Amino acid sequence: MTRATLKSLACSLAFLLPACGGGNGPPPDPDMGLGDQGVVDDMGTTDLGNDDDAGMTPVTVAQRPGRSASIAVDDGATTIAVANRGTDDVTFFDMSTRTERARVAVGDEPNALVFHPDGNRVFVLNAADGTVSEITGARTAGARVVRTHDVGPEPMGAALSPTGRFLYVSSWTGGALHILDTTTRDVTSVDLGGAPYAVCVTNDGDQEDVDETVYVTDFYSQPGTGREGTDGSRTGRVFRLDADGNSLGEVTLSPVAVTGVLPAVDAANTQAFPNQLYACAISGQHLYVTAVGASPAAFEGGTDFHQNVHGLVHAVSLSTNTEVTSRTINLSELVTALAAPKRFAPVPVSIEFVAGTEFAYIASMTSDAVIRVDYGQSPPRAGSPSGATFLPTAQMPTGIAISGATAFVYNEV
Template sequence: MKHNTQYGTRLLFCSMALTSLLLGCGGGGDGGGGGGGREAQPDAGVTARLPARSTNIALTSDDRRLVVVNRQNDSVSVIQVKDGNDVDVDAKLAEISVGKEPRYVAITPDDQAAYVTNAVDGSVSVIDLAAATPKLKGNPIAVGSEPRGIAITPNGTYAFVANHTEGSVSVIQIRTNQVINTVYVGGNPMAVTISNDGDLDDRDETVYVTRFFSELADPVNRPDGFNDAKRGVIDYFGVGAAIASGAGVAQLYIEPLADSGFSADRRQFCGNTRDILQSQGDVVFFNAGVDGDGDGAASLASDVFCPDNFSVDASAGGAIGRDVQGAYPNQLFSAVLRDYNLYVPNVGASPEPPVRFNLNVQALVTTLDVGSGYQVTTNLNNQIKTETPPADPGASLTRLFANDVVAIDANKSGDDFLVVSRGGNYVMRATVAPDGSLDLGAPGNVVRFQTGNIPTGVVMSQDGTRAYTNNEVSTSVTALDLIGNQVLQLDIASSKPPAPGTARHRSLLGKLAFFTALGVPDVLDLDKDGNFDIDVRDIQPLAFRGKASDNAWSSCASCHDDGHSDNVTWIFPTGPRQTIALEGTFANSDPRDQRILNWNAVRGSVTDFNNNSRGVQGGIGHATDVGGVNRSAEIFNHGPTSGISDALDAMTEWVATAVRAPIMPAPDSDAEYTGRQLFAANCSSCHGGEKWTKSSVLAYQNNPTFAANPLAANFFAQGRQPALDPNLTVAGPQIVALAIQGDVLRLLDDVGTRDGSNPLEIRGAGAIGGGLISIPGDPNEGVEVSPQSTQGFASLGGAGFNVPSLLGVAYHAPYLHDGSAATLEEVFDRHRLPQSGGQPISSVISDADDLEYLKAFLLSIDDETQPF
């Protein structure tokens, strides 16, 4: 590994000969570009000591003042953390209202101003830090849609802002606070970091921008659903070229990790081992009949996930029972640059089956040498697994896995790192191993610091003795002593959380339940007056360790950051399924109007997903101690929608009231008018209404829909488990259609997108049955049915799919149930319109310009778009 920040960028430019992309390597005063049109370099002031990075908590250069983004309260706080004698203090100097939903902050190298991105407003607020009391300075600077990361060049001349839903980076001239250029990158830009060669000229620096979502490396031959299908993307360009309107953009790639350190049991995905498991009585497969003696093993849909078709080793410890699993990088929240090395934490995805808590998401950190291209990725969970489980889990951070690593910082020399586990409520410390990867010191020397609730940012002091975290849900700061490895203060108030008893408080506790990988109390209304009484800072998720997941492995937010989709196609119990964004789940004007859930309409409420915590995430769920009663068994697909536990009701309320659609750039007038008319004529019958989908639980009995679990023993009754509403047509847990006053509303539509020849159309996990058949009068009433495994069977979808919402559709590529359409053009070619004789959209609308108008309208749909 190379170690020289000051010369790294220049070597990179020269070795790659990207003179049109970056600046030249010559010593010309204009940066080697030679362009007479280049803007003159403003007089340099103070030069930053370190490369800039995106963060939501920042320190002034003297380590005395923190600037903290309070996303929940649309404000920024300035907190003094050191006095003139270098003594730790916690004095809030000011709280300044900024734009709606601030996300990131950057401080100029001279400590005179802080720049804050406001996601909803599409702007940057400037805070005057030189004033006696910090205050807003001037008007907000308009940038692109949904701005996220911001970083300032070493001499404070330019700020670069990632416009998350616009695929661009705005360039702000600090001297004038005006946008002077826009650089178009790709994907959904998130974090920005800028090199620092230590000189007085910012034009020879390089800007690195992470794309939040990973992208398919070989869409034709390796679709999503495989652990190595995608790679992370980092765009980069030169500052000089960017300000001269000539920035070409190149890419660095983060490759999948071949071995995550965890293995999967693939014995049910290979023909030979399935037969052996069945013959030994170890597994009863689906289609084996009520008595379980049929040959269900023969119904393997494909061997695509079988590591060895010839092996007859069906032992749990054999090669097929312990098949090594990889993971690809995804959700690139953050990056920090030290020397040549870019350190990028991300939420790794392993979508291959079976679905299991330690195989789905991983805590990856990639070290990428931007000069040579060398990279090494470590899975922090692979290190953590070597720790010894603690004697008292609810009082110890030991062996907590690294859920959702969303932020990183390092000391100046790049040998001491801090990594944030959002859902684990802690920060871990790491050093650098000889191969350049991060090393936690496991098993015996792992250092963790407990934080306030849901930390999303961290900053280390320049002297390396202190660090501070931004705890988003607690609206607080945790102060860390890096000399003594101890927490100085858990919750320094950055802003005031909503008061218990208010609607905002209920929603905030729901956000905590959604984001935590540990747990929250099942009961939040202590005096049973209908209000949630516990202050958010008084909830210690560590005390409820094991409820949300196994040892903080995952949370709902791991796949649904901010309620959106991770854009991963998982091989789920129903088949290959693209993660569904939650912004179209509830109608804004009527929370009773909820979309039926999942691609196959197999779930009816957020409460149903408590069984994800139990069955997928390895936890016990949030219904085990409701007034001393374990109510977990009362939850099943299309069972009770509310009233099981306060924690689950709070989570439902957060999804219903706080999850918004990503804001999209407005279309031009032609697309708005013509595209809208085309949508009205061809799409609105299925994608109408506030939720942009006809799917709804509102018109039938849904609390509960079934009197008993439709996937339990009654699935094997002749009539299966009937719906309580006689107007419903169901197929097991699938809600197929609803009879309304003589008409039939199809809720599962066959639009021709399921390809039965696709080997990925396979079920990744799950079982049906278990218990006594209890349908009165059924021939098999009273017969006990063993659970029957559905692993390896053909996917669901023959009856059609539950219509997805189109809110924020531009943000959630790829498309269709299996993520097999990378673009809307591919959707137009494959999606058939039942009302048009089953013709694909591109045949019904044959004019190329009209298809472009329709596409532009679709890509603009957000909460501000008038529904049909």
């Protein structure tokens, strides 16, 4: 193995997950080959070659709802893809051998990526240059960029519709959602305001994308009814759109009462409002949104880390589009209830569920850990039946992907 391979593998840690189902179908047919000549069309897309499979294969529907992270696994469980922000490239690993298969240069500061349902294409968000790199041949050693699509400034999150026809891309500093038609390559934009960040798309399992719903988190909190600087002064916001980008309204995420952390904190009746809405995931009939909970009010004449910052995960009903408070959790409270050793999770940056279960795995960037939460219990509980209170990672985990009974975590440092 080369030094590059060893370095890349150190960034992707694999964990075996307890009580998980598995099984994936066979991968699609291999890539048909690419041309070499690059041209620029009139739709803001730089075309670097011909991918003969585009629009010529049967429609493949994704197995899960759409989301993105710095790491992803294809539905066929053949390939792991990692967006390397520091080196401006994407690494592809063979799923069976865990060895590097290809490394592809993309745009500036790639921070997230998604696999197309066909398993052959990958779309990469390049935050610094406001583009999306389209890679084909992802299952082969010949993976390469065939197109670069211009989108808004600082694309931070994306999700594909179930058939892969539409890619929804957030523009963090542009206040917009950009919709890329992956067949015609047209890009349309929807003004949202705020700071759009994570994107999730529902998946009802059929070949019709028009009936799906798109959810986009607003990264920063919004003013509420309370006095600024108090614990209950702000709320979280999630934009809701139909598949064509038409607004369906907004979902409000409320402050969470802080309990079960310290007796003194409980007695003070503090709250934490959702800020920095890093990630989202859809599982079953719920949307889950991670946030850094802020409690800015002074506590006992000062502040205390047990009180002022909390890792939150808000739950939203897909049928009513309202928050389900019985499923909204404070990770500080759940971790406090666990036996030592344990790690608090104040900055939950990525969340994924084991398919077909209510087991969530949440990557915490500042604690170098993954926390398991069982939403099948009421109230939800953290920890594992094996007694493990957390799964240690390397430094600064930024993304998690789950395939069958294995979780893969990308660590940026």
